[in-house]
Amino acid sequence: MDTFDRKKDQLGIHPATAQHRLKKIVVFDLVKRLGENICYRCKKEIISEDDLSLEHKIAWLDNSPDLFWDLENIAWSHLSCNIRAARRYKTNSSRGKTRGKSKHLGVSYNACQKRKKRWLAQQRFGNKKRKIGYFHTEEEAANAIKLAGGYEPK
Ligand SMILES: [Zn+2]
Numbered sequence: 080m081d082t083f084d085r086k087k088d089q090l091g092i093h094p095a096t097a098q099h100r101l102k103k104i105v106v107f108d109l110v111k112r113l114g115e116n117i118c119y120r121c122k123k124e125i126i127s128e129d130d131l132s133l134e135h136k137i138a139w140l141d142n143s144p145d146l147f148w149d150l151e152n153i154a155w156s157h158l159s160c161n162i163r164a165a166r167r168y169k170t171n172s173s174r175g176k177t178r179g180k181s182k183h184l185g186v187s188y189n190a191c192q193k194r195k196k197r198w199l200a201q202q203r204f205g206n207k208k209r210k211i212g213y214f215h216t217e218e219e220a221a222n223a224i225k226l227a228g229g230y231e232p233k
Contacts, residue, residue, distance in 0.1 A: 103128050110155060119154035120164055132158040141180060141187050142199075183221035185230035200224050203231050 086094040107128035110116045116125040125131050134156050139146035146152050156164075179188050185201045196213035200220035203209075211227055214220040224230050 103131070107131050115155060117155070118160055119156045120160035121157065123157070125155060125157055130157050130159065132156050132161040134161050134164075137189075142189060181217050181221070183217065183224070184232060185224045186217055186220040188217070200227075201230070202227055205231070 080088070083094065086097075090097045092100075107116070107125075110125075110131065116131070117123070118125055119134065119136070132155070134154055135146060136152050136154050137146055139152070181187060181198070185203065187199050187201070189197055189199060196215050198214045198217050198220035200211040200214060200223045201208050202211055202224060211220075211223050214223060
């Protein structure tokens with residue numbers, strides 16, 4: 080029996096799964112010790128590591144990958160609260176309440192930024208994205224994309 084099989088045999092689960100679970104337990108223990116186990120969404124205590132979820136305060140997708148890595152943009156929440164918020168984000172996005180996609184390809188809305196122009200216009204060529212700029216209105220942003228040569232659909 081090799082090491083992998085011995086580990087799997089003795090742990091009773093895949094070693095990678097065990098490693099992942101252990102990391103989660105350690106992180107939760109640290110978070111709890113720091114008193115940071117408070118949900119960013121509902122402000123209630125997070126009691127178990129199974130309900131701990133890492134979330135981004137400002138959605139990074141279709142916005143900026145820098146936000147994914149920005150530690151200032153990280154918060155803890157209940158897994159259930161995070162999932163609920165993600166669902167809400169999807170249903171609200173077309174109305175563009177705080178941030179979200181527009182009906183125009185390449186246009187997205189972001190109210191979380193301290194700027195007056197909140198409609199971001201982006202172009203895509205193949206797998207590359209390029210920021211054109213921020214605009215006051217959705218239509219202006221859509222127009223800028225048109226003028227720049229359009230948004231290449233996938
Ligand atoms: Zn919560």
